[in-house]
Amino acid sequence: xxxxxxxxxxxxSRESRLAMWQAENVRDRLMGLYPDCVVEILGMTTRGDQIxxxxxSKVGGKxxxxxxxxxxxxxxxxxxxxxxLKDVPMDLPDGFALxxxxxxxxxxxxxxxxxxSSLDNLPEGSIVGTSSLRRQALIxxxxxxxxxxxxxxxxxxxxxxxxxxxxxxxxxxxxxxxRLGLSQRIAxxxxxxESLPAAGQGAMAIEIPDNRPELAAWLAPLNHVPTAQAVHAxxxxxxxxxxxxxxxxxxxxxxxxxxxxxxxxxxxxxGLRVAKAEVYGAAMDGAGxxxxxxxxxxxxxxxxxxxxxxxxxQD
Numbered sequence: 607x608x609x610x611x612x613x614x615x616x617x618x619s620r621e622s623r624l625a626m627w628q629a630e631n632v633r634d635r636l637m638g639l640y641p642d643c644v645v646e647i648l649g650m651t652t653r654g655d656q657i658x659x660x661x662x663s664k665v666g667g668k669x670x671x672x673x674x675x676x677x678x679x680x681x682x683x684x685x686x687x688x689x690x691l692k693d694v695p696m697d698l699p700d701g702f703a704l705x706x707x708x709x710x711x712x713x714x715x716x717x718x719x720x721x722x723s724s725l726d727n728l729p730e731g732s733i734v735g736t737s738s739l740r741r742q743a744l745i746x747x748x749x750x751x752x753x754x755x756x757x758x759x760x761x762x763x764x765x766x767x768x769x770x771x772x773x774x775x776x777x778x779x780x781x782x783x784x785r786l787g788l789s790q791r792i793a794x795x796x797x798x799x800e801s802l803p804a805a806g807q808g809a810m811a812i813e814i815p816d817n818r819p820e821l822a823a824w825l826a827p828l829n830h831v832p833t834a835q836a837v838h839a840x841x842x843x844x845x846x847x848x849x850x851x852x853x854x855x856x857x858x859x860x861x862x863x864x865x866x867x868x869x870x871x872x873x874x875x876x877g878l879r880v881a882k883a884e885v886y887g888a889a890m891d892g893a894g895x896x897x898x899x900x901x902x903x904x905x906x907x908x909x910x911x912x913x914x915x916x917x918x919x920q921d
Contacts, residue, residue: 610820611640611642611643611824612636612640612643612820612821612824613642613643613644614643614644614645614646615636615643615644615645615646615685615686615824616645616646616647616648616683616684616685616686617629617632617633617645617646617647617648617684617685617686617687617688618648618650618674618675618678618679618683618684618686618687618688619647619648619649619650619675619687619688620649620650620651620675621649621650621651622760622761622762623760623761623762623786624690624760624761624782624785624786625688625690625760626647626649627785627786628688628689628690628785628810629647629688630647631688631708631785631810632686632688632708632810632812632828633645633646633647635828636824636828639824639827639828640824648678648683648684650674650675650678651674672687672689672693672694672695672813675687675689675813676699676702676813679702679813679814679815680701680815685814685818685821686705686812686813686814686821686825687812687813687814688810688811688812688813689810689811689812689813690779690781690782690806690809690810690811691707691805691806691807691809691810691811691837691841692779692804692805692806692807692808692809694806694811694813696805696841696844696845697845698813701815701816701817702813702814702815702816703813703814703815703816703822704811704812704813705812705813705814705821705822705825705826705829706811706812706825706826706828706829706834707809707810707811707812707829707830707833707834707837707838708809708810708811708812708828708829708830708833709809709830709832709833710781710808710809710830710833710836710837711780711781711784711785711808711809712780712781712784712795712808713780713781713798713803713807713808713809713858714780714795714796714797714798714801714803714808715741715777715778715779715780715795715796715801715803716777716778716779716780716783716792716794716795716796717775717777717792717793717794717795717796718765718768718775718776718777718778718783718791718792718793719768719774719775719776719793720768720769721774721775722774722775722793723793723794724793724794725745725748725749725752725775725794725796728749728752728774728775729774730751730752731751731752731753732752732753732774732775733752733753733754733755733772733773733774734752734753734754734755734773734774734775734776734777735754735755735756735757735764735767735768735772735773735775735776735777736754736756736757736776736777737756737757737758737764738777738804738854739852739853739854739875739915740802740804740854740855740856740873741777741801742754742854742875742877743854743873743874743875743876743877743880744800744801744802744854744856744871744873744877745777745801745877746875746876746877746878747873747877747878747880748800748877750877755773757773757776761778761782761783761786761788764776764778765788765791775793777796777801779807779808780792780795780808781807781808798858798869802856802857802858802869802870802871803856803857803858804855804856804857805837805840805841805843805844805855805856805857805858806837806840806841807858809833809837811837812825812828832861832889833861835859835861835866835889835890835892836859836860836861836866836889836892837859838892838893839857839859839866839868839892839893839895839896840857840858840859840868840870840896841857842892842893842896842897842900843855843857843868843870843896843899843900843903844857846896846897846900847872847900847903847908847912848912852915853872853912853915854871854872854873854874854875854877854915855870855871855872855873856869856870856871857869857870857871857899858870859892859895861889863889864888864889864890865886865887865888865889866886866887866888866889866891866892866895867884867885867886868884868885868886868887868892868895868896868899869882869883869884869899870882870883870884870899870900870903871883872903872908872911872912873911874911874914874915875915879910879911879914880911881903881906881907881908881911882903882906883899883902883903883906884899885898885899885902
């Protein structure tokens, strides 16, 4: 069956500079695929962008960054939405689906500081900013002499807080800095061996209403299969443990041809209790590998660790 090319597509996007870069990147790709198609971007402000005085884990989690975009699609104001995949909840609302995952950018965490070259060089009592309980747990486990404080806001806001002297250093996703041409702000990269990335980190995803098969067909050429295989395995692990911002959880898969190396970690926010696991297998069997990782973490009393996380989240 021949798929008729689209005439007009509207992309819903958050209005932050990084989100707009991502939407514009997808717009340009779609215009390259369908030269006669008019592609517009509908910029929106989400609840996650508005609530900046509390940790994300305290105010509703990742869904705060996507709900308004989904409403726009449901109302017909937009056809698709572009997200940073690590901001997308593990369970999408009924009526929506992920149509494509784009090729992953650098998945690593980045150490950003105007005064110090690495975490190892920070003096005792230095304040490190991060929005992630995962990063908090990993840093606290290795550097208990550092003070971890919440850091909210878009990328530019976080950098400004660092430049204003509120923090000695901040930890950000390398992908966002690279996409905005800010690689020079990165003092050091945190390798996965020391800071295992979040599920989906560095990948962009396109969400659509699930009753639009023609839309799924139009977007299919944008799907990068190795990245999709990796992030779906990572997200399966996160989903098994609740997929919440209240849980310091990392999951990261590397695809090498037909093979996958999958690693995961669950920890308490203070980093004192950590469960880790890794498996190797076929890239096509990401779901099966995720189940093995989940079982291995559960064998290390991951449920007890999660119970501690829930108690601390209520404090």
